[in-house]
Structures are given as structure tokens and as C-alpha cells.
Amino acid sequence: MTDVIIPALGESITEATVGQWLKNPGDKVAADEPIVSLETDKVAVEVPSPVAGVMGEQLFKVGDTVAVGAMIARIDGGEGGAVTAPTPAVVKEAAPAAAASAPAKTAAPAEPTSHIDDTPPTKPVPEVGNAVPAAPAPDAIAPAVRKLLGDYNLEPASITGTGLDGRLTKGDVLAAIEAGTAKVIGAPAAAAPAPAAAERREERVRMTRLRQTIARRLKEAQDTAAMLTTFNDVDMTAVMAARARYKDLFEKKHGVRLGFMSFFAKAVVLALRDVPAVNAAIEGDEIVYRDYADLGIAASSPGGLVVPVLRNADKLSFAETEKAIGDFGKRAQAGKLAIADLQGGTFTITNGGVFGSLMSTPILNTPQSGVLGMHRIEERPVVRDGQIVARPMMYLALSYDHRLVDGREAVTFLVRVKEAIEDPARLLLDM
Incomplete structure (x- = not known):
């Protein structure tokens, strides 16, 4: 043994x-x-x-x-x-623990919670008519995945599993929901009576360690930092024009798509140089200033929000930045980020716009002193040269630790980001 x-x-x-x-x-x-x-x-x-x-x-x-x-x-x-x-x-991806509580650190053997059949897989039988493939055995589905299937009343057999031995993962279920390929079990009766009060149910599911950590760190940020948020808006016309003009050539040369995040990462690096307090941190009764920029790029994963760190972002090219950010996103969705990818960071960028957010007040990723929130781009009427015109606008939000960063510095930081995005030539000229 x-x-x-x-x-x-x-x-x-x-x-x-x-x-x-x-x-x-x-x-x-x-x-x-x-x-x-x-x-x-x-x-x-x-x-x-x-x-x-x-x-x-x-x-x-x-x-x-x-x-x-x-x-x-x-x-x-x-x-x-x-x-x-x-x-x-x-x-x-992190699978939530079983809902039933159990003593921690017990040494008693436990009955298995899932089953893997050692018999050779049989050759799949083609579907005939409305036949549905056999669903995975209930005990082969992780509790978190089973809960997600139940929440949406989905047929497990209609979703292709990419996990070990073809197991379903939360990512598989979410992707099938987004693609519209997941089948709903049965159909509600046209005249189904309203459920009686006695039929109402509740389910208690233990929080995953990741969700517990997210909750604890967000609360710690509110309890520790004197957090304040300031806003500005940015005209995305110039960046969108540059991206449209060079995206095909950029992808052909570098093998990666040109997105907006690299522009904002570069703009943040310039702003951090002009306002170093936003890139600093309080440790005890000392302030630690950095001459480098390790940017945390918030990404969504099946287990919750994660923040992989783009190290030495101040020294990376546009192509290197896009490749790293794209790699983070793919590995976050696949649940393959390493612990080292999530450690450190001097400033964070989060993009709620990908989910449709118009405006928000992001919470600090302590012990960092600043976090920039990006939001959705939408056409709004603005005044240019005395004329009302429609422009693609985005709201920016900077949450910062007011113990370290003054209001003047926070506003200056946002203005620097705004100037660099509205005039991308500044990114090349380091202005």
C-alpha cells in the first residue's frame, strides 16, 4: 500500500x-x-x-x-x-462541498460520492426519432453541477461533458445554456395549478472555499480601507477606429485578436507612472511605492470571480498583453489557473461591461489601493464643437483607498486614462 x-x-x-x-x-x-x-x-x-x-x-x-x-x-x-x-x-473548477455537514479532519473512511465504471465503453447508438441518450448516473454528477441542472430543469444527457471520463462540469452546463443546446426536461402543463404553500422548498448548499474567500476578502476591504469611488466617461471613438483599422493585420502578424483591454492596460500603466500613490500600498505605518506594474485582470470562472496577475505589464507590448489576457480568460473558464497566477498584483482592472453593466463601484482587491471598473459601450449624445453628436461612450469608475490616495490624485489618474484612450497616440509616445 x-x-x-x-x-x-x-x-x-x-x-x-x-x-x-x-x-x-x-x-x-x-x-x-x-x-x-x-x-x-x-x-x-x-x-x-x-x-x-x-x-x-x-x-x-x-x-x-x-x-x-x-x-x-x-x-x-x-x-x-x-x-x-x-x-x-x-x-x-471548484466543486462545492456536499450540503450535509461533516466534522472537519475526520480520519474515518467514507463511502464514495461518485462512481466510475471500469467496463469498456460501449459503442454509442445513434438516436432514432425522439430518443434521448442515456443520462449519466446521478452519483457521477458533482453536487454543484447537479444543482445547476436542477435550477434550469435540464436534461444531463443533452449536454456533452468535457471533464474526467466525460463528466459534466459547471462550464459545460453554462456553455450549453448560452448556446441554447441544453434540453429542458418535459414541458409545463398549460393549466397547471399554482403550487400549494406546502410544496415550497428550500435547499442549503455549503459555500465553496473560493466563495468563502471572496466573501471574506470583499468584507475585509470594506472594513479596512477608506474606500471611495470617482467617475469619468471616455469617448471610445478613436480606440474603436484604431482597432477596426488594424485588427486584421494585428491578428495576422501576432496570432491574437486586438481587443480593448490592452489599450486600457497600457493607459493604466501611464496613469500609474503619473500618480504613483494609486500603485502603492499601506503596510503598517509605512507606504510601499512600486516602480513596476503588476495588473490584476478580473476574469469570470465557473467557480466565481478570479483575478490573475499580468506581471510587469509596464514592459509588455500590445501583442504580449493581448496574448496573456486571452490566455487568462481561457484558463479561467477551463478552471486551469495555477495558484501562482493569482498571487500578488499592484492594481486591478475589472470589466463589468462584458455583462452589460452601465456603472458600478468596484471593491478594492486589498492590499491594493486602486481598482478601475470598465463598463459597457453605448452611443450617447455629447457636445462636440458646439454640435450634439452621438458617440460611443463608456463610464469609468476608480475605487481607491482614501487613506493613501487623495481626491485630486484619483481624479488625475482617471483623466490620464481618459486622455490616453481618447488619443491612443499617447500610448505610443509615452505621454
Whole structure:
């Protein structure tokens, strides 16, 4: 028997929650094959098997808290002795823990929460008429995915799973909903009576570690910083014209699409140079000023909002910036961001406009002192040279820590961003 030990999960991370067992007792396991998904404060990490063999005893249940260095399972067939699993490099979406509460750090073996059939897959049978493919077994679907399917009353068999052994992930369900390919189970009766009061139900679902961390950090930001938000608007005409003119040539040369985020990242870098307080942080009774810009770019993931860090953004070209941001977005949706991708950062940019937000007051990503909120672009009447014209306008919001950043500095920062976006030549001339 070989012991599987929880490896180091990243700086300052000492424990995690068992999110999902990927192998059941008796299942064959290859060396380095993931056997369990752990939820940390930032992302979910898959722990691989250190040896090939057969999955043996599972020492923790879904929802249990496990410490780094603890033994979590045993593999039968490998060489004896305790073996620490390799440091995990693959990150999956965080699956919420089971709703039923369980004592943390218990050492009692648990019944498996999912089932993987070892029998060879049968050849798929083509659909005939209105036949629907057999749905995955209920115990093969993670609790978070099952809840999402239930919320939308969807048929699991109508959605293609991309997870381990074809399992459905939250990303698969959300993508099917957006594409309109997911099938709704049954159809409501035309004259169905209103549900009686006795039929009303509630469901309690334990928060994932990621959601708990998001909630805690956002509240800490409100409790710690003297947070204030100032607004401005920006005319997107020049940037949109530049993008339309060069996007095809840019993509042909660099292999990546030219978006708006690289313009804003460059504009923020210029503004941070002019107003260094926005790029600084308070540590105790000292102010730490930086001569570099590590930009956190907020991205949506199936498990919640994550903020991967674009390091040394002040030294990156437009193409390098676009490639890095595009890579962050893809890996965030696939649940493959590494913990190192989310650490650090001196300033954050968040774009609520992709979801249709017109205006918002973003919350600081402490200990940072500033966060820029972008919003949707819409045509609005503005006055140019004494004439009322329609222009593509965007509201910008800068939330900042008033303990460190004065109102004059905050307004100056936003004006610098506005000037650079309305006259993109400033980005090339470093003005």
C-alpha cells in the first residue's frame, strides 16, 4: 500500500476542502492520474496518484477539511511506504462541498460520492426519432453541477461533458445554456395549478472555499480601507477606429485578436507612472511605492470571480498583453489557473461591461489601493464643437483607498486614462 499525502498547495495555504473524489475504491489508477480535487482559498487543485495501482481506502469525505502533509488515501499495488504526491500543476473548477455537514479532519473512511465504471465503453447508438441518450448516473454528477441542472430543469444527457471520463462540469452546463443546446426536461402543463404553500422548498448548499474567500476578502476591504469611488466617461471613438483599422493585420502578424483591454492596460500603466500613490500600498505605518506594474485582470470562472496577475505589464507590448489576457480568460473558464497566477498584483482592472453593466463601484482587491471598473459601450449624445453628436461612450469608475490616495490624485489618474484612450497616440509616445 502506498500512502497519498497532501502536497504543498501554494504560499500561505495550509489546508483545503475535499471537493470531489475522482476515483473510487477498486478503480484502477495510473501514475500521476488525478484521484481527488481539493478546494483551496483561490482555486481547486487535483492531487495525482504517486504510483500506478488500485484505488484503496479514502480517509476523508467530500466537504472535509484536510491539512497540507496529511494522508488522504492509499493506493494498493504500489511500493510500500508514504509517498508525497507531486506538486499539483493542473487546476480544475471548484466543486462545492456536499450540503450535509461533516466534522472537519475526520480520519474515518467514507463511502464514495461518485462512481466510475471500469467496463469498456460501449459503442454509442445513434438516436432514432425522439430518443434521448442515456443520462449519466446521478452519483457521477458533482453536487454543484447537479444543482445547476436542477435550477434550469435540464436534461444531463443533452449536454456533452468535457471533464474526467466525460463528466459534466459547471462550464459545460453554462456553455450549453448560452448556446441554447441544453434540453429542458418535459414541458409545463398549460393549466397547471399554482403550487400549494406546502410544496415550497428550500435547499442549503455549503459555500465553496473560493466563495468563502471572496466573501471574506470583499468584507475585509470594506472594513479596512477608506474606500471611495470617482467617475469619468471616455469617448471610445478613436480606440474603436484604431482597432477596426488594424485588427486584421494585428491578428495576422501576432496570432491574437486586438481587443480593448490592452489599450486600457497600457493607459493604466501611464496613469500609474503619473500618480504613483494609486500603485502603492499601506503596510503598517509605512507606504510601499512600486516602480513596476503588476495588473490584476478580473476574469469570470465557473467557480466565481478570479483575478490573475499580468506581471510587469509596464514592459509588455500590445501583442504580449493581448496574448496573456486571452490566455487568462481561457484558463479561467477551463478552471486551469495555477495558484501562482493569482498571487500578488499592484492594481486591478475589472470589466463589468462584458455583462452589460452601465456603472458600478468596484471593491478594492486589498492590499491594493486602486481598482478601475470598465463598463459597457453605448452611443450617447455629447457636445462636440458646439454640435450634439452621438458617440460611443463608456463610464469609468476608480475605487481607491482614501487613506493613501487623495481626491485630486484619483481624479488625475482617471483623466490620464481618459486622455490616453481618447488619443491612443499617447500610448505610443509615452505621454
